[in-house]
Amino acid sequence: METKVAKIISYLFHPLLMPTYGFAFIFFTENYISMFLPLLLKSIILGVTFLFTFMLPTINALILLKMNRIQSLEMETNQERIIPYSSTALYFFALFYLFYDAEFPSIFKIVILGAGISILLTFFINFRWKISAHTVGIGGIAGAALGIMYRVQIDMTIAFIAILLLSGIVAYARLKLNAHTPAQVYTGFVLGFFIELGLMFFY
Numbered sequence: 001m002e003t004k005v006a007k008i009i010s011y012l013f014h015p016l017l018m019p020t021y022g023f024a025f026i027f028f029t030e031n032y033i034s035m036f037l038p039l040l041l042k043s044i045i046l047g048v049t050f051l052f053t054f055m056l057p058t059i060n061a062l063i064l065l066k067m068n069r070i071q072s073l074e075m076e077t078n079q080e081r082i083i084p085y086s087s088t089a090l091y092f093f094a095l096f097y098l099f100y101d102a103e104f105p106s107i108f109k110i111v112i113l114g115a116g117i118s119i120l121l122t123f124f125i126n127f128r129w130k131i132s133a134h135t136v137g138i139g140g141i142a143g144a145a146l147g148i149m150y151r152v153q154i155d156m157t158i159a160f161i162a163i164l165l166l167s168g169i170v171a172y173a174r175l176k177l178n179a180h181t182p183a184q185v186y187t188g189f190v191l192g193f194f195i196e197l198g199l200m201f202f203y
Contacts, residue, residue, distance in 0.1 A: 002176060003176065003177065005173075006172070006173040006174075006176040006177050007173075007177065009169060009170060009173035010134060010170075010173050010174065010177065010179075013134060013137070013138060013166070013169075013170045013173075014134070014137075015133045015134055015136060015137030015138075016053055016054045016057055016058065016088070016137075017053075017054055017137075018115070018137035018138065018140060018141050019049050019053045019092075019111060019112060019115055020046060020049050020050045020053065020054060021141065022111055022141050022144060022145075023045060023046055023049055023108065023111070024046060025159070026107075026108075026148075027042045027045075027046070029156075029159065031154045031156075032152075032154070033105050033107070033152065033154070037104065037105075041104060045104065045108060048095070048098070049095065049112070052091050052092070052094060052095035052098075053091065053092060053095065053112075053115070056091050057084065057087065057088040057091055060084065060087050060088070061073055061075075061084050064083060064084065069083060070083075070084070074179075076179075078126050078127065078129075078130055081123075081126050081130075082123070082126065082127075085119060085122060085123035085126060085133075086123055088119055089116055089119040089120045089123055092112060092115050092116035092119055093113075093116045095112050095116075096109060096112045096113045096116055099112060105152075106203075107144075107148055107151065107152065107200070110144075110147075110196075110199045110200055110203050111140075111144050111196065113199060113203070114140055114143070114144065114195050114196040114199045114200075115137075115140055115196075117195055117199075118136050118137075118140055118191060118192050118195050118196075119133075119136075121191060121195070122136055122188075122191070129184065130180065130184055131180075131184050131187055131188045131191070132171075132174050132179070132180045132184050132185045132187075132188035132189075133188065134170050134173075134174050134179075134188070135167065135170060135171055135174065135185050135186070135188035135189040135192065136188040136189070136191050136192040137192060138163070138166060138167045138170045138189065138192070139167065139188060139189035139190065139191065139192030139193040139196075140192035140193065140195065140196045141163055141192075141196075142160070142163045142164060142167055142189075142192075142193050142196075143192060143193035143194060143195065143196030143197035143198075143200070144196040144197070144200060145159060145160045145163055146160055146197055146200075147196060147197045147199070147200020147201060148200060150200065150201065151200050151201070167189060171185045171186070171189065
């Protein structure tokens, strides 16, 4: 039973869904960023983000699966992750380029840039060590939330605490499935967290 729950959690909080979740959270909570963006623009940002950060990488993975370049969508070995990670990083940077000159708050651009950098670093680390992409993703959301609180002076304390709790749940799920060691899980969170937080502070 616990293993099934852990699998569901891993699917629901897949790292490729984190940018979409993060933007949806900003749009559907009360804050001045959300208030001044029209519904159409919110929908476009969410739709394009979902396309570049989830749909395209997923289609890419399904093609690799069909070609027998990977054995499963979980991509359990370091070797299997090389092509999906590198192509996903390209999709994220392409989205950042698309957003770069757009007329909306810079925090959306920073989140995508941070996610792209996190994936790229995960790609390079993957050659030597199987770091947890799930905790990189949820760690990035936590770092972005804290950075947004500082950057635009929005009180998101309760939301930040909730994200930290979710991070613990995701970490537990990955450990329960024996997908990673504790060090790989915790290092992933720290990596994602400080990349997004650092960009929010200094970009």
